[in-house]
Amino acid sequence: MVDNKQRGKIVIDRQRCKGCYLCIEFCPFDRIEVDTELNRKGYRPARFKEEISDEEKGCTGCTMCALICPEVSIEVYRAK
Ligand code: SF4
């Protein structure tokens, strides 16, 4: 069930992330949240939401988050 909703996924390099949360603000489907653990720089990095509730649409692989990230710390993968 989770898989056919999720058309894309992202991988965030949590050590590069500076915690600006622009990716969270710009994701049209609310797929990114703030991690509870600090990274080595002392920021709480962004993290991908793996779980999708019934009402939510999964990641579409739109690349908005990767384009907006000033640290270039997001890679986007699209399902074939
Ligand atoms: S936009 Fe980049 S640097 Fe900013 S919170 Fe997201 S992953 Fe981190």
Ligand code: SF4
């Ligand atoms: S690729 Fe698009 S839908 Fe997926 S997390 Fe990034 S902004 Fe959100």
